[in-house]
Amino acid sequence: MLSKLCKRTAPKSLWLYHCNSGACNGCDIEIxxxxxxxxxxxxxxxxxxxxxxxxxxxxxxxxxxxPSLPLVKRAYDAMPSPKLVFGIGSCAMGxxxxxxxxxxxxxxDKVVPVDYFIPGCPPRPEAIIYGVALALGxxxxxxxxxxxxxxxxxxxxxxxxxxxxxxxxxxxxVR
Amino acid sequence: xxxxSKLRQILMVLRAGVVTLKYPFEPRPVPEGFRGAPVWDHxxxxxxxxxxxxxxxxxxxxxxxxxxxxxxxxxxxxxxxxGRCADVCPEKAIRMSEAYELACDRREDVTTRLxxxxxxxxxxxxxxxxxxxxAIDRLSxxxxxxxxxxxxxxxxxxxxxxxxxxxxxxxx
Numbered sequence: 001m002l003s004k005l006c007k008r009t010a011p012k013s014l015w016l017y018h019c020n021s022g023a024c025n026g027c028d029i030e031i032x033x034x035x036x037x038x039x040x041x042x043x044x045x046x047x048x049x050x051x052x053x054x055x056x057x058x059x060x061x062x063x064x065x066x067p068s069l070p071l072v073k074r075a076y077d078a079m080p081s082p083k084l085v086f087g088i089g090s091c092a093m094g095x096x097x098x099x100x101x102x103x104x105x106x107x108x109d110k111v112v113p114v115d116y117f118i119p120g121c122p123p124r125p126e127a128i129i130y131g132v133a134l135a136l137g138x139x140x141x142x143x144x145x146x147x148x149x150x151x152x153x154x155x156x157x158x159x160x161x162x163x164x165x166x167x168x169x170x171x172x173x174v175r
Numbered sequence: 176x177x178x179x180s181k182l183r184q185i186l187m188v189l190r191a192g193v194v195t196l197k198y199p200f201e202p203r204p205v206p207e208g209f210r211g212a213p214v215w216d217h218x219x220x221x222x223x224x225x226x227x228x229x230x231x232x233x234x235x236x237x238x239x240x241x242x243x244x245x246x247x248x249x250x251x252x253x254x255x256x257x258g259r260c261a262d263v264c265p266e267k268a269i270r271m272s273e274a275y276e277l278a279c280d281r282r283e284d285v286t287t288r289l290x291x292x293x294x295x296x297x298x299x300x301x302x303x304x305x306x307x308x309x310a311i312d313r314l315s316x317x318x319x320x321x322x323x324x325x326x327x328x329x330x331x332x333x334x335x336x337x338x339x340x341x342x343x344x345x346x347x
Contacts, residue, residue, distance in 0.1 A: 040195040090232070094253030094282060097232045100328065107252075109282065118278045119285055121255035126196075126203050131278030133199035143279040146287040148217035 013045025014135075017055030017079065021072050021108070023062025026122035027089035031059055034132075039125045041132060052078040057135075063091035063104045064111045076112045086131060087114040090121045210258045210271040212251060215287055219268035222247065222291040224320070226260035226269060233329045235260065236322035245293050250327045251277070251285030 020028055034041045035048060049055050052075045064072055076085070087108045090096040095106035108114050118131040133139045196203065205211065222245045227235040234254045238246045261269040277285055322330050323342050330342065 038194055038196060039198065043195070090253050090255050094232075094234075094250065094327070096253050096255060099232065099253050107282075116278060116280050117252070117282060119251060119254065120275065120277070121257075124205075124275050126198050127275045127278065129198050130276045134278050134280075139199050139276075141279060141284075142274075143277045143284040145283055145285075147290075148215060148287065149290040150217055150292050 014056045014084070015049045015054055016046055016057045016059050017050075017052045017075070018048055018059045019052075019061070019072060019075055021060060021062040021068045021092075022065035022104070023089060023091055027061035027091075030122045030125050030128060031061065031088065033125045034128050039129055041129060044132060044136060046132070052076075053080065055079055056082065057084045057086060058112075059086050059088055060092050060108045060112070060114070061088045063095045063098050063106060064108055066103050066105065069105060069111060072108075072111055084116070084135065085112050085114045086135070087117045088128060088131075089123060090119055093117045093119050096121065205273045205275060209273060209275070210256045211274040212256070212272055212277060212285070213249065213254070213258075213260055213287075214270050214272045214274075215249070215289055216268045216270070217289050217291065219266045220247075220289060220291055221266055221268075222293050223265065225263045225265065229259050229263045231255065231257060231259065236324055236327065236329060237320045238322055238324055239293075239320055243293055245291045246324070247289040247291065248322075248324050248327075249287040249289075251287070252282040252327075254285075 018028070018031055033039060046057075052058065056079075058076060058079060060072070062068075076083075085108070087093050091098070092108040092114070095104060098104040099106040105111055116131050116135050118128055120127050123131075130139060134141060224237050224247075227233075227237050227247070232253045232255050234250045234252075236248045236250065238248075240246055256271070258271050261267075261271050279285060320330070321342065322328070
């Protein structure tokens, strides 16, 4: 009966575990900013817990450095099974500026399976709330790959060519 | 005594009102000067590759498919939104937009792919822009370039032609 009550009252209240895997603390400050009364993420039923064993969601910030790699894996394994991982910041998404340096694995998705990415360096608190709302299904996804093509050869390039030829005709140089 | 102080506290709390943003249900504009995702204008772009050379996160990759066609790939997954590409662009083809709602579940969702026609030098056959002369040399992009677009990795040495060993070296 208690489990039924829990299922009815808290179907979408995610408990977050904040894992810093070598971030510069920019993303961590924004994550803490999200918990303040101004951007109140607790109205979605979320709260930060200290232990990964209590958490449903891991907020992973930072490109996973080599010393923190086994610790991140252990924290991920310690979480109970229906679990989500949010990669927060450019570092967790693709490695940031350090995507191919020697001491960094280059992105959180090479270590643990990441479900949602929130780009930004650091992401705005609104961007983090947007990612959270995206996971809850409150908003629609806006990011999509863009493909741009120059369908025809640029005409003004031809004109520039022509002008250049007119300016550099050989007899004008001789004269 | 304590009751009046408590009542005063309650009044003070009530006076503050609600400060919480209703953000995901109401749009929230960005402050002035905010740098969001970069946006390309492919009509203005001359393909000089200055943005690719100046990007601190090396998130802009170039591959010359043939002499006339250059593919530029912006991989936003490691972009730090520094705005350096918009600064160095000689044609002002890159603009830092105000988009920040970029959360996605796949890394490929924040990419932009440009396919550009290039002018080629009649003598050497390399890509060349005539009127803004030496733009390529100035931005130190020499010759052809084959970045590993599939693995989103940069090949640092520019080569005359596609070398599979060099591409394989960037595969992790």
